Structure formats: C-alpha cells, structure tokens
Amino acid sequence: MLKLSPGQKLQAILFEDRIELIPLRTAKTVRGFLRGIDTDVPREGDRI
Numbered sequence: 906m907l908k909l910s911p912g913q914k915l916q917a918i919l920f921e922d923r924i925e926l927i928p929l930r931t932a933k934t935v936r937g938f939l940r941g942i943d944t945d946v947p948r949e950g951d952r953i
Contacts, residue, residue: 913929915927
C-alpha cells in the first residue's frame with residue numbers, strides 16, 4: 906500500500922501513544938507532485 910522498496914529509508918515519529926513510519930522520498934520522486942494545486946486562497950493582508 907505504501908509502495909516501499911527494499912532498502913528504502915523511513916522516518917520514525919512518536920505521536921501520542923504510537924510510532925508512525927513515514928517513507929522518505931527523494932527530491933526527484935516528489936518533483937511536480939503539487940502541479941495543478943489551487944493557490945488562489947484568501948490570505949490576510951500581511952501574508953501577500
């Protein structure tokens with residue numbers, strides 16, 4: 906389900922009463938994953 910591969914690095918994070926494992930991705934594999942995201946959201950005046 907997580908599409909892990911042998912030897913892939915994980916980050917372990919303690920969250921409340923459990924440990925969460927987060928797969929680390931290289932910059933090359935995440936390049937473009939935000940393409941098409943809507944950035945037109947209301948912002949406070951000092952955040953423009």
